[in-house]
Amino acid sequence: MSNQMFEIGKEYLVTMLVAEDGELVEEVTNWNVAAVEGTLVKLTSPLAPDKIINTASRRFVSAQLSKHHQAR
Numbered sequence: 307m308s309n310q311m312f313e314i315g316k317e318y319l320v321t322m323l324v325a326e327d328g329e330l331v332e333e334v335t336n337w338n339v340a341a342v343e344g345t346l347v348k349l350t351s352p353l354a355p356d357k358i359i360n361t362a363s364r365r366f367v368s369a370q371l372s373k374h375h376q377a378r
Contacts, residue, residue: 311361311369312339312347320349321367322359332367 312318317338323330337349337357345362359366 310342312342314339314342317372317374318369319372320359320369323365323367330365336372 315338317336319334320337321332321334324333335351335354337351339347340350340356341348345360347359347361349357349359361369
């Protein structure tokens with residue numbers, strides 16, 4: 307088993323801190339993982355442009371495997 311936090315092809319609920327009205331607020335969004343390289347993760351969604359996040363960033367809060375990908 308891999309020690310990686312993310313698995314390519316799986317969907318995650320990602321929580322990030324984003325600037326809104328001059329303050330940081332938590333934004334929670336579903337993303338599909340397209341690629342992982344070190345702490346960089348490429349995320350895709352049919353509802354938004356692709357995004358690359360740095361999981362070592364202070365703005366990255368957490369990621370949780372979406373319920374339909376969790377083992378039963």
